[in-house]
Amino acid sequence: MRRALASIALSILLGLPGSAGAQMAEVFKRSSESLLKIEAGNNAASGFIWSDSAHAVTALHVVDGQPRIVAHYVGADGKIVASTAAVVEKVLKESDLVLLRLQTPQNRKPLALNLAPPAVKQSFDALGFPLNIAGYSSTEVKLRFGGNQLRTILPPKVLREITDYPSTSIEILNLEGNLVPGLSGAPILDAEGRVIGIVDGGLENGAVGISWGIPASHLQLLAQSNVSKLPGATRSAALFAADLQADVAPTQSLGTFGLTKLRSRTYQQLAATADDQLGLAQLTQMFQMFNPNAFRYDIYQDLVSGATVVVPEGAQITQQGNFIVVRTGDARMSMKIQLKSVSSPQEAIAQAQVFEQQLLEPGNGVAVLPDPAWTYLQAMQRFGVTTIRKAWNRAVYRNGMLQPEKYYFETLATNGKSQLGVAAVNNDSSYATNQMEVACMQGLADPRCAALVRSRETWARMVLGVQFSSFPVQQF
Template sequence: MLVLLAFSSHSQTGIVKKNASQKIVRIISGDRYSTGFLWKKGNWIVATLHSIGDPDKVIVKYNNNAFKKAVIRKVLKSADLVLLETGENIAPYFFDNHDVPTPGIDTRLFTVGYYLDNQNYQDVDFEVGLLQANSGNTNILKDLLPPAVERSVEKLDFPSTNTQILFLKGHLLHGFSGAPVIDLNGNLLGIADGGLENGAANISWCIKKHYLNQLESSSESFPSGSSSATKILFAADYRNDDGIRISLGDFVFRKIKTSTFNELNTTAQYSNEEKTGLGAMYQYMSQFSSKINSMKFDIYSEIKSGYTILVPAGYNLQQKDGRLETTNNQYGFKMIYQISKINTENLNQSFLSNQKFLMPEFEGGSGPVWYFNPQASYAKPIFTINNRVQRMVYNSTKGPIIVQTIADKQSDATSTYFTASSAYSSYTLTLQNTDAERDIWTVFMLSSYLTTFSN
């Protein structure tokens, strides 16, 4: 009987997800891809304001039907929402307007949407996250933002930092802005709002559903200009992806963007971190290269886990010996990346195993003897909302330096994605090295140090 009940529950969830998939659309506007959903009528579509690249050129596609032109009917800037309308009904299914209570912490939710330019929709699971509410009993966007980012958002015309949100423990894919966030009973609870860019990674949330009533009655007009800050601050779904994918076992990485260190630092404030760790590393690297802020990184995201890796821009990422690798043979630099899914009870053993995997001959042998560099390392792991990151630097008796990042992320109650990354230097850098050597050394070291997870 227990097995039958479990099967029935699993089957019911599948039905709910299938029903939700019949109420979403792909949206293309200007230079941005996104998702939207049908609401109250067969020709009303809810979308996010930041995903509208050209208000005069918005097209939507329902299932495998032809693209249809849509016009902007309503705008609600404070909640980053727009209501689109097509000339005729495009679907027989839509979400209604009945009220549902705010879900509790750890309530399971999901969404269905389109990942960038993919033709087929897919689902993503979440849980409602615990986030300290600093302005009452309900979370608002301000609760999620670091102070520097909050100031930047407040300079924009939208959204309001007082907008009520649900923090999502999970990984919103690029292209899911505007997707419906739904509970396992099929109730619409919110609108996926992409996510705040936290350096290389993203922090995800959704706008609460009750703003749809305000959207319908709003008389606001579309903003006259879209600030360039929206591209830095939000995971708006710009079509700058070149479709590069690479697999590692069951994991699939896709290149999602190219960013400068300055863009990443704007939201994550890496350079202002504690004296030990990345802040110290940033100051140390600044001695050797004046180009840190303009250095570019190709950023890859693993679709399901949110594992986010950085590669010096323009370098190839290749699969080799059960890991991903990128190299600069001229100067002897090599970076490797690894990810595995394990049971939570094996975390500590997995940490040690990955550390040895990343550091051949770490314990001596015929190679150099490595020693820990506390000034350029984190004294202990950094715990973020849903994962932890340990960044470590090792020097050796023979000159090489290793920068190593190991992170893990709790994905559900029984398993954890565990990841490791390392950069190798064949020598200790000095001021006597050429500018080119120093620049390449710096961008490789930063690439390893900034590897992380989205929440």
């Protein structure tokens, strides 16, 4: 008897058969047989068998405007085992849903529905193909407390962009979780593998995102629809779930975490919904001579923590010592990044201090002073994410005088589970360089000016990228 109990305890610790993890793995395995990878033009997303083996559901925005739709059955090894053309049979525009008829269906069991209202903070799993990965993957989500309509959770700027669908007044599932492009149309499953909702979309909240789903009860409305024509609507640039192309770059493994390039965006697109409009406006004013509206950025995310970093388009990212380092070919300017797991606010503060110690390298003969013009007096808390932004001058004593050496602009952010540090580093902020830079900006004719002005523009791009870096919001 003791041996049996010990075996059960060990199975719980190791996740062997009998554990909750193993039970969910079995649920996912069974449900995955009803999962489909949907390709429509260059869009790649998710879908699932519903009502009978010849029909499937996905998000309307995935297929709208696309002349050819293909559904792939994918095996556990990530290989496509069968494919079929699909045609639109029913459209429920207000809920951003479409029912597809599969022309050569496989004998797969449709997923069952759970129409009971989900509880706040209850855990579910979206099962689909995030970022167009070869095989399916599960992503944990929870129902947020707060608004249950798009018009109650989206800022006015974005609401104005949603001109056709989805409806901003229908009931939605306000989701907490790191949902990314490719999961549009994926089923959201309960612990028994029943569909409680369908992943619909995401809003670009600056560089990061918030996501929502459509309740499973809307599938009944879809089944009753007598509309079969695609609306051909113009998509909102802020809805990133409609943005995925089929050539997503592979994840870069950097230290203990990986960065996946999600998308590229202009400064204007990121600025429209950034979390700190006042600070952003002040920085933009300082860099107005470079026309920041023309800047372009690559957005990378750690898919486990959701930490999102924004770097100048085309920048190279490598692991160097304690940091992930971002370079653009300018030896004077760089960005440095750290991400650490934390379990408490106190640990987040401690990890932020470690980041700053390693970044600023204080010591004998060194003075590190905050720049009050660009340093927050206190942290900003917004929807479960705590952020503080700072600027630092690093100077060294030479010949009895304090000489400026480096300048830093940093963002520290935590979502309670991870601590992110991102900094732009000016490796030469000496008096001589700064004075020459100012003179060049004022029109000095000197052969050194072209390189200095380019370097200053690189600095502007990096500082604004640091300003945009953060975490997806956690709650409303």
